[in-house]
Structures are given as structure tokens and as C-alpha cells.
Amino acid sequence: MKHLQSKPVQYVLLGLVFSVIPYIIPIPQSTMTILNTVVIYAMIALGFNILLGYAGQISLGHAAFMGLGAYLSAYLTGKLALPFLLSLLLSGLIPMLIGIMLGLIALRLEGHYLAIATLGFGVAVQQIFVEWLAFTNGYSGVRAKYPSIFGFEFRSRESFFVLAIAVLVLLCIFAYNLLKAKTGRAILAMRDSVSAAQAMGINIYKYKLVAFALSAFYAGIAGSMYMHLIRFTEPTQWGIGLSLNLLAMVVIGGLASIGGSIVGSVFLVLAPEIIKEVPGLADIKNLSYILTGATMVLAIMFFPHGLARLGMQWRSYLSKRKKNAAVNI
């Protein structure tokens, strides 16, 4: 029973449970697509959370990294006919390398320079997606094949769900182990106080770079998975809107929390679907976008630990009230 206490084991078990559910309870295809999207956004949110929640840096260019992963994966499996797993890995590694180059430049400076540099990066990369026809086919977009591993094709949404969850669980375990180890402690120390961390001999620049590179890697992986799920992509998807939604996922779900990243992606993907079903609300344009922004602002102001830790925050609030009551007597 002791093993159940370990987080990685919990992740694997939860993953198993969720991946079996669609085989037991029949779920309509469209809902399965939405669930698959949730899992894919959870991957990128996880990476984004390492950057924002743990390292305290804002990026507005992660949609570009994800788009890069998507296009790369389409190119590698299509034109170069590489196996899916290899192209998945490469689609993570190449955005990571670009992330490292960008980080080397922007992370030397104060926090807001990364936000500005990545804002520009997002716009510039989107422009490249539009103009570099040989690689992206411009607005006409590119298509990709079903993913296949050792001859098995993940054609059905249910089987893709198993694959996506497997990737997500691996990414979760990697993130967990990393954050529990030396690197994670250094990153956390850095977020809480840069000066104190520096005094302890932590190389701020190096760890910011590690966090940024990892988040770009996660984004690329998510992009590749997305490409093989939807099997079509075009440039307009990978704009600033997606980057803002990613930010909202992490802030609403819970900063510096692996579970929070997943809760956030569930919230962000499902909320618009639920609004669509409510009569009257569906007619208002952009409603889910507005509400997402408002929820993000409210989250920062009133529940900075996010939905995932709302219970914890409530308990600590109650215990504080009790203490105060005791003092008053």
C-alpha cells in the first residue's frame, strides 16, 4: 500500500482508469475529440506551468512553439516518412532548441523582456507559418497521418485517448521527478526570492533557461499530438489568442501545481462547450473568451492558488478564522 502514496504511481493508476473508461461507457465521437483535446492541452499547460508557476516567467509565444511542433510533426511523418515516435520526440526537441536560443537572449534581462520577446516571437513565427509555403502550405494548411507505433495505427478516438494519456502520464512523472530533484528546488527558490537564491549559489540564468526550454519541449510535444489528432492545421490557430488561453489555463487551474495544469485545461476546453449548450448565452459572441479573461483576473486577485487548491485555501481560511475567534475571546 505504501507504493500508492507515491505520486508517479498515482499518475499511472489514474491514467489507466481514465484510458479504460471510453471502452466501458460508450462516449460519442465528438465528445471523445474534446476529451482528447483536453489531454493535449494538459501537456502544454504542464510545461507552461513549469515556466510560469515554478520559475515565475511569462511567455506569450507558446502557441508558436506548439504550432511549430504540429508543423514539424506533419513534415517529419509526411515528407520524411519518419516513424511517429521519433517525429514526436523531434517535434519536442526542435522547439526546445529554438526556445534555448530565445531564452539565452531574453532571460538575461528582467522579467518583462521575456514577455515582450516572446510576444514578438509569436507574431513572427505565425507570419512564417503564413509565408513559408514549402513547409506549411500557407493558409491552405497541411494534413497528417494517423499516428502509428510498430504497425499499430491509432485510428479510433478511443485508442488515441489511450496514447495521449500515456504521453501525458510520462510528462507528468518527468515534471514531478524534475521538480522534486535539485533542479526543481533551485527553480522554486528562485521564484520565491531571486536574491536569496543567488546568495545560495543558484545560477538564476541557468535555471530560468532550463524552465523555458522544458516548457518549449512540452509545447512541441503537445503540438505534435494535436496534429495527429485533428490531422489538419493552418496558421491562424497558433496566434496570441491561444497563448493567452494557455496562460489562463495555468492561472485558473493552479500555479505551481501539476494537478492544477490538468484542471485548468479541463476548465478551458469544457467551459466553451458548456456555454454553447446554454440557450441565450450561445448567441453572445466571444462570451467564453471574455469569461476566461475575467476568471483569470479574478483568480489572480482572489484565489491565486487556482481551482486545484481552492479546497486547501478554504481550509486555511477557516482555520485562520477560528484562530481569530479564539483571540477575540
Place this chain on the structure above:
Amino acid sequence: MEMFWQTTIAGLETGSLYALAALGLVLIFRTSDIINFAQGDMAMFSTFVAFTLFNYTGSYPVAFIGALVFAAIFGFLMERVFIRPASKANLVSKMIITLGMIMIVGGLAGAVFGTDSLYFRKALLADNITLGGIVVQPNALFIISLTLVIMAVLFYVINRTKVGIAIRATAQNENTARLMGIPVLRIYSLSWIIATVLGATAGILVAPTTNVSINMMAEIHLKSFIATVLGGFNSFIGPVVGGFILGVLDNMVGLYISLKWKTVIVYGLLIIILIVKPTGLFGQVHRKKV
């Protein structure tokens, strides 16, 4: 050669719009330590107001001034509702709040005004003037001179008046400014009001070229950030000069290198500034005290 001069004038025209937006950014950044990522969307919203007012009244000056009054109230309210409650939050949280404002304001604009791209007239409709082979649009001259007048007034206010001293003092050190009896909170409101009005001015002036639409400010918004980095976040004059330089450069790249890859090339410029001189042309090295 005519093309060169014509492009320079066009560059100064776009440059003045970048300068207006960049000055707004820096005003808010220096007084209240916030990067206002929502500036572009707030300006877009104000431009939609101008467009709607013009459709109702048919008078351009009324629409222009009405929209600026709206922008002033808008900026004041945004600061009160979103920024002031979070005044104790850290820098990252404040950035996140302004990013949330993008979603709220941008989304609202789509919900209220629709997602169409609408034509809005120029400020001056007079015929083009030809000077020694160079075709000059009176509207371009109007935009450049209006910007110069606004800048002159603002820099007079910042450098010579009591309000300006208060703004500079708040920019330098908020706590000391407060101790000196400067109403810091009022300075915050004021800087948001001025910045929003500057952004709205840029929005209304650029509308004839971009049309009035949700994404109309995307380019100016990004370029105003690049202009601010180029000029330096720590000076008021830097971003203005940066804006003009960037505007001319932008058009030159479009003329001599490639129109398609303009955005990417100008982004490359941002990266080069960050490598070579991250403090900007006019900025001093900013040492953080522990």
C-alpha cells in the same frame, strides 16, 4: 530617390503612431511598474467608439474628440477596476491581469461591435500634394504634426510643470514620492488616462489604413513594444525616438528587402537590440537594489 523620400515620409507617419502608443506604454510602466499588454485592445475599443460616433453624428471632429473623452474615462475605469485592487501583487501577477484585460476588452469589442472590418475615413481628405516629384498625403503631414504637437505638450508638462514633477518623482521612487506628499494614486490614474488617450489617438489615426476591426492594433501594439525596447524603458523621450526610427526602418525594409517578411525582419531587430543594447538607446543601466 523619390521612392526613398516618399517612404521616409510614410515611415515618419507610421512612426508617429508607434511613438504615441510607445509613450503610453512607458508612461504606465514608469509610474506604476506595469507593462500594459492591453493597451492595443483598449485603443481598438476606443476606435470603435469613434467609428460609431461618426456614423451617428456624421461629424469627424465630434467623433474624434468624443472617442478621446471616452478613452480618458475608459483608462480611468480600467485602472480603478483591475489594477488598483491588485496594487500589492507582484510584477508577474500585474502582467497577467493586463493580459486578462486583453481577453475581456478584445472579446467585448467583438461582442458589441461585431467582427467585421469596417472602413473609417482619414482625418484630412484633401488631395495629394506633389513636391518635386514626391507625392505627399496631407493626412500624413497632419498625423506627423499632430504627434509632434502632442509630444511637445506632454514633454512640457512632464519637464516643466508641477504635475510633471509629480509624475517623474513617482516614476523614480514611489515611496519617497508618497512621503513628499505627492498623491501617488492620483498620478497612477492620470498616467492611465493619458496613456489610453494616446493609444486611442494612434488607433483613430491608423484606422484608414488598417480598417476598424478587432485586430487593427495588432501591428502597432507589437511595434510600440519594440520601439520602447529600442528607445529604452527607463526614459520618456527614448520610446518616442524609437518609434520614429522603427517607423522609417519598417517602411524601408518593406521597400528595399521584402514586404512579406517585414514583420519577421523587424522582429529580428528586436532580438539584435536585446543582444547588443538591452537598455535601449536612451536607457541607463538599471541596477536592482536588494
